[in-house]
Amino acid sequence: MMAKKCIFKTDFAKATGPTDPETLFHNLRGRAPEIKHLWSHQADLLRAYHQQCSNVHDVAIELPTGSGKTLVGLLIAEWRRQSLGNRVAYLCPTRQLARQVESQASDYGIQAHVLVGKQSDYPPQEFSEYQSSRAIAVTTYSAIFNSNPRLNDAQTLILDDAHAGENFIANMWSVEISRSVIPSDYFALVELLRGELEPGFYADVIDRSDWDPxxxxxxxxxxSTSIRKHVDAIRDLLDENLKEETSPWYAWNVVKDHLEACNLFISWDSILIRPFIPPTLTHIPFKQASQRVYMSATLGAGGELERITGIKSIKRLPLPAGWDKRGSGRRLFLIPELAMSNEEMITVVEKAVWSFDRCLVLVPSRHDPDSSGLITTINKSGINILHAPDIEDSIDPFLSSEKAVLLLSRYDGLDLPDEACRLLVFGGLPSGTNLQEKFLWSKIAAFSLLRDRIITRFTQGVGRCTRSDNDYAVVIVIGRRLVDFLLKNENRRILNPELQAELEFGIENSRDKSAEDFEDLWKAFLEKGDDWNDAESSILALRDNLSRHDDPISRQLNSVVSDEVEYLYAIWSSDLEGAFEHARKVADALGGDDTKAYRAWWYYLSAETAMALFGATGDDAYQNTARDLLKRASGCCVGVSWFARLGRSFTTAKEIPEIDETTAVAVESIRGHLADWGAVGRRFEQGITHISKNLQSTEYKAFHQGLKGLGEMLGFYTELPEGDAGPDCIWSIGTSIYVVHEAKSEHTPGDPIGVNDVRQAQSHANWVRANRTCVKDTKILCLLESPRTTIAPEAIAHAESLFHVTPDQLRELFDEIAAALRRVRSKLTNLSDEKLLEELFRELSSSGLVPMKILQRLSEMPVTNMRKQGGRGGKCKV
Structure with a gap:
């Protein structure tokens, strides 16, 4: 007689959990047949984790692309679920990646459920299995980092592609007010803060014309001092106007009581309010986890992971033996800009895109100036173009296309192995992913801080199409700023040696090549014949002779990150004295030329905190300290106009030395032009030659273009106004200086300058006042450029405040600035970006080519002092 089956479930008694993650792997009975064992480096890493880190709050694990990082993360997650009974959430940047991780977990025999999308729609059974620690929840960063997460009680958090989570984490504390989405709120806030903005900047951001480069x-x-003046008005405006249950509204409700701890950035297309570092430990679902494990293919050594996550100290497990030199798969880097013009380079890229079935294109944003030509070309190509929303849940739309381009602005979280994609185009320097980063890069030149992020994104990005040892892909690199970054030895030497070798090989094989040569190179690479076998041996030999350098800049940055994070939590909780102490510690600990800009930033934050203490206590000592700190900030960065302007606005001329703000603006502008021209290649000399030819011309359109080019070389913003009434060319620096040109290059030298020419040139000062933003102290210099050296007597009365310059004098000025720029450019590959600004400042100053010296030089000959020729009614009146 058979025993009666029990109607109750009795098989839920927990068995003893595995002793460690490595043992767990061998106990997984549901593994796919092809997954037979752990790789040795995976086993080594799991042992190290168990022995050193199983009880540590924050652990970082670095494993290169293709080395089985996901399996390591899932084994740690499953071990903590089984052995410790933890609720475990595995975080991914995107839904598509979350589904991919769930699929891999199934192959490994690990129970995991994807919980993404609307929280109320989570499948009840799968959610309950997470809650009862019967399965791992695989989800996105946004599912945890929001104001009311349903997954709010995980005891273990695995943060995969941790660097890719940067913006997802920060978004919870980031109020972004988009000009295109909520224009009324954008313009209302700009108007509220108008008095805190430079007049020229204000005029630019309220400009209603369409976006242009x-x-x-x-x-x-x-x-922060300015925010405190308007804090109640800002709160009232956004409380009243932000639409409920939108992303800005949710973030606003998190930060609005901590505005004094936030920075407010304004650009033409958006406003961003956020703290410098996200205060993640104020978010209970993140804070209460007993362990947080950060997984990444590249961790960096400068403390960026701590800044991204708001954690002051994260224990790092070292790379497994052997992986410190090697990478995954093989890449052929091609850099056409080393050999040809921008137009020729775009032709090479277009040819490559048509030659491959599928192509991945990575760019910082659709507005990136280095990538705009590439994006335009691709959009006009007629090829099927896919974007991030097209692959949000699955990569299949791309994989199923016979001919397609996948255009993305993210560098992590995408696997395109083997025949999925053999061509990657990496366009533009991967920086400026949010307004805070854009400000740090473009306005205060904190390149040392952002270098680790750029290297991480580049390393992650170029690994998207090589996911195993036998995988391979062609990588075409474009964008002058990125190319110059990669040419600098100090940047390459902190990369993995395999990547260093691939880049060095690519750089040397991209010089002096034609479009046909590049096509031959990628065909030989794909064919894997004798030519490539020799190349492969060369790359391996290079790799074996290279090593990853210990970088002193990264070491310095890492040494201060703990105090940076402590500052953040102190200022967030209104502990002003604590915040001031930690900010000063950071500034005082950063030494040397390479971290000057970042040191200046922390002097600024220290000064802001001192001003807040002055406001809170009335103690004049804090105000005096703030002024001293701002002097130090300005002194750190003589070539950075933002610090010069800040020092001017917070102090009086008697309290600090006069700072040449106009020269700093010019230096920054020239830096940008040098970046466009590049540290190597023909573009610089081609550009210089083109400007020289135009300045030699007597044809007015060419000469006007020459004036524009010369102004750019000197660091001015230049424009050629349309219409007959305006100047021929304008050089300007902000709203402080306008150099207005009336060019008469077609004049015959022997005749005098006539009254009509003088009247026309003299009227341009009023035109500028009527059509450009001017302030009380705006200086307008009106120039009449002509080869004529005499003036008709009747023209004298109309020539007040008008100055004469000959084309030869302009050509002489061109020769001097061209020589100065050549001297600086010759040092570019050996100069850090911070040192480049100082070198430009020194070169312009020593050569007498700073803006105020140029104005003096161009105003040496008042038209009223010119020699008179002829009498009233003379033959020349034009």
Whole structure:
């Protein structure tokens, strides 16, 4: 007689959990047949984790692309679920990646459920299995980092592609007010803060015309002192106007009681309010986890992971033996800009895109100036173009296309192995992913801080199409700023040696090549014949002779990150004295030329905190300290106009030495032009030659273009106004200086300058006042450029405040600035970006080519002092 089956479930008694993650792998009975064992480096890493880190709050694990990082993360997650009974959430940047991780977990025999999308729609059974620690929840960063997460009680958090989570984490504390989405709120806030903005900047951001590339560099920071003056009005405005249950509204409700701890950035297309570092430990679902494990293919050594996550100390497990030199798969780097013009380079890229079935294109943003030509070409190509929303849940739309381009602005979280994609185009320097980063890069030149992020994104990005040892892909690199970054030895030497070798091989094989040569190179690479076998041996030999250098800049940055994070939590909780102490510690600990800009930033934050203490206590000592700190900030960065302007606005001329703000603006502008021209290649000399030819011309359109080019070389913003009434060319620096040109290059030298020419040139000062933003102290210099050296007597009365310059004098000025720029450019590959600004400042100053010296030089000959020729009614009146 058979025993009666019990009607109750009795098989839920927990068995003893595995002793460690490595043992767990061998106990997983549901593994796919092809997954037979752990790789040795995976086993080594799991042992190290168990022995050193199983009880540590924050652990970082670095494993290169293709080394089985996901399996390591899932084994740690499953071990903590089984052995410790933890609720475990595995976080991914995107839904598509979350589904991919769930699929891999199934192959490994690990129970995991994807919980993404609307929280109320989570499948009840799968959610309950997470809650009862019967399965791992695989989700996105946004599912945890929001104001009311349903997954709010995980005891273990695995943060995969941790660097890719940067913006997802920060978004919870980031109020972004988009000009295109909520224009009324954008313009209302700009108007509220108008008095805190430079007049020229204000005029630019309220400009209602369509976006164009000149607007990409517009970004400024409203100081904390200024925010405190308007804090109640800002709260009232956004409380009343932000639409409920939108992303800005949710973030606003998190930060609005901590505005004094936030920075407010304004650009042409958006406003961003956020703290410098996200205060993640104020978010209970993140804080209460007993362990947080950060997984990444590249961790960096400068403390960036701590800054991204708001954690002051994260224990790092070292790379497994052997992986410190090697990478995954093989990449052929091609850099056409080393050999040809921008137009020729775009032709090479277009040919490559048509030659491959599928192509991945990575760019910082659709507005990136270095990538705009590439994006335009691809959009016109007629090829099927996919974007991030097209692959949000699955990569299949791309994989199923016979001919397609996948255009993305993210560098992590995408696997395209083997025949999925053999061509990657990496366009533009991967920086400026949010307004804070854009400000740090473009306005205060904190390159040392952002270098680790750029290297991480580049390393992650170029690994998207090589996911195993036998995988391979062609990588075409474009964008002058990125190319110059990769040419600098100090940047390459902190990369993995395999990547260093691939880049060095690519750089040397991209010089002096034609479009046909590049096509031959990628065909030989794909064919894997004798030519490539020799190349492969060369790359391996290079790799074996290279090593990853210990970088002193990263070491310095890592040494201060704990105090940076402590500052954040102190200022967030209104502990002003604690915040001031930690900010000063950071500034005082950063030494040397390479961290000057970042040191200046922390002097600024220290000064802001001192001003807040002055406001809270009335103690004049804090105000005096703030002024001293701002002097130090300005002194750190003589070539950075933002610090010069800040020092001017917070202090009086008697309290600090006069700072040449106009020269700092010019230096920054020239730096941008040098970046466009590049540290190597023909573009610089081609550009210089083109300007020289135009200045030699007597044809007025060419000469006007020459004037524009010369102004750019000297660091001015230049424009050629349309219409007959305006100047031929304008050089300007902000709203402080306008150099207005009336060019008469077609004049015959022997005749005098006539009254009509003088009247026309003299009228341009009023035109500028009527059509450009001017302030009380705006200086307008009106120039009449002509080869004629005499003037008709009747013209004298109309020549007040008008100055004469000959084309030869302009050509002489051109020769001097061209020589100065050549001297600086010759040092570019050996100069850090911070040192480049100082070198430009020194070169312009020593050569007498700073803006105020140029104005003096161009105003040496008042038209009223010119020699008179002829009498009233003379033959020349034009």
């Amino acid at each position: 000149t607007k990409s560099g517009l970004v400024d920071l409203i100081s």
